[in-house]
Amino acid sequence: MSNSVNSKGESLEHGRSIVFRNGIVVTMDNLHRVLKNADVLIVDGVIKEIGTKIAAPDDALTIDATGGIIMPGMIDTHRHMWQTAMRGYGADWSLAQYYVWYYLQHGKNFRPEDIYAGNLLSAIEAIDAGVTTSVDWSHGLQTTQHADAAVDALEAVPGRFILAYGNIQAAPWEWSVDPAFKEFYKRRFDGKGDMLGFSLAFDVLGDAAFLEKAAFDVAKDLGVPVTTHAGVFGITGDESIRLMHENGCMNEHTVFVHSSTLSEDSYHRIAASGGSASVSTESEQSAGQGYPSSWRLRQFDIPISLSHDTTVWWSADLFTAMRTTVGSDRSRQHMEAHARGEQVVNLDLRCEEAVHWATRGGAKAIGLEDKVGSIEVGKRADVVLIKNDDSPVMFPIISPYGHIVMQAQRGDVDTVVIDGNILKNERKLVGIDLAAARNLTEKTVSYLADSVGEAAWVEGQNPELSAHVIAENPYKYVK
Ligand SMILES: [Zn+2]
Structure with a gap:
């Protein structure tokens, strides 16, 4: 398994309380409230509090969301x-x-x-x-x-x-x-x-x-x-x-x-x-x-x-x-x-x-609207922080919705929390064995290619194209 601490040496173990500080919170609550410079506290897998400069338990992991957008998973x-x-x-x-x-x-x-x-x-x-x-x-x-x-x-x-x-x-x-x-x-x-x-x-x-x-x-x-x-x-x-x-x-x-x-x-x-x-x-x-x-x-x-x-x-x-x-x-x-x-x-x-x-x-x-889909007190903590201080595309954030849809991309996902557990932080997956997944995938690909046969495997990914006709261009330059 990979990292269970981040670059600051902080423990990312599951079950730990988490507080996001000073982000733009796109709540997706009934009023679609967007909160500036706001904090989100997660305790026992649940969104416990949303607000400004909220108190957090001493052992909570603090994630600086400055310059980022906190949105529901x-x-x-x-x-x-x-x-x-x-x-x-x-x-x-x-x-x-x-x-x-x-x-x-x-x-x-x-x-x-x-x-x-x-x-x-x-x-x-x-x-x-x-x-x-x-x-x-x-x-x-x-x-x-x-x-x-x-x-x-x-x-x-x-x-x-x-x-x-x-x-x-x-x-x-x-x-x-x-x-x-x-x-x-x-x-x-x-x-x-x-x-x-x-x-x-x-x-x-x-x-x-x-x-x-x-x-x-x-x-x-x-x-x-x-x-x-x-x-x-x-x-x-x-x-x-x-x-x-x-x-x-x-x-x-x-x-x-x-x-x-x-x-x-x-x-x-x-x-x-x-x-x-x-x-x-x-x-x-x-x-x-x-x-x-x-x-x-x-x-x-x-x-x-x-x-x-x-x-x-x-x-x-x-x-x-x-x-x-x-x-x-x-x-x-x-x-x-x-x-x-x-x-x-x-x-x-x-x-x-x-x-x-x-x-x-x-x-x-999927019938889980009372549990997930928004950042509201009492909901399960499925929360995403979009933040990338290395990217010229992450500032300015003037329109949070416009930024999420038209500007951000998966590489800008800094932190992912599911049911209160950190699965990605500092843009790196946490506690996930990617090497094992790569190994299994390679085995499946070579098995499939073998069972299909080399010629059919190559042919399958290069389907024939439909014939198309280029229209006669009346404005063609002729000497
Ligand atoms: Zn389908």
Whole structure:
């Protein structure tokens, strides 16, 4: 294990009281209060006090937040953590190429240890970026041994996680009723606290027989939520939403990932159910589920959270998710206005809203809004300090929300506290064995490359491009 003291020789042991001093506190409370030169005291894993020059226990670790922003830990509501060992492999993929590789060809090659390696690396990566809660949209669980490996990895890293159990190698109405699945749930989840939650993860393809109903019934039986990829062009559309809605399979805990290509009727149904949408803008922009949906969801007042989807293509930090989402939302507003021959004068979306989606929005989506998602007295202490005295980008901080969304990046995350424990300080991970994660990842990569075969491994990451035609340019210079 790595450092348990920081550069000043201060102990970073878990359970120690912590006081952040003199920072800009972006509380994300109901009033969205932003406090200047403020302190935050954490005792016994709980936010105990927020204010100016507050008293702290003698043994509390003091973290100087001068020049920094203290914000709630970010919450990612949809990440396929098991795929992280293949970071960047599909950077040039379309969604069709992803399906072929994982669903049809090679996803079944993953062994439990490969799920472990991906989950471990993803869990560490999340914490490093200030993502204190991640929903592990774990659809590579071919057996409960795979599922055990996924949970082992999530338990090896002291972050907050939700295992969203899925299996792309079998139909949801098959794996969810398998006694082994129920045994796994009882053994590893029943009665667990809020550091490790559970939900079911599967897609509804829109077939009139609606066989997925069986999996919804299992979720209802266990009293756990469902998360589903919805509004994915050509895959899950309005029929899927209608079937779920008319069969009583939607509620306020249902998370609809993407929700891009849907009709007004479907958005109304989602809104009426009280469910929320998880927007993965980087994903929607390049994979092709549909235009990133935040601009549309806002029109129907559907609650929004953010997610990154998978590192097979994209980045895994919510700074990028916030920035791309604000960009795509505004881009759409301009496009729509230009189509009417109008110019946008006032934007619809503020950076403040994007920070809300990355924090409170996520907490609401996963049913933990009373515990995390804001910096308020009594809440669990999932707190992030963005501060980087070596960076020319960290001053001046004039607009804290604008700074978080448009200026800061994961390298500026100085300190991460989860449930009161320090997991990153002075921009270095604390008590996390990165070397072990690297070692396991390398093993998985070489195993996968071997099992796929060298030619197919190289070909898989270099998909064919579509043919494009350069238009004849009438202004070409001719001598
Ligand atoms: Zn996904």
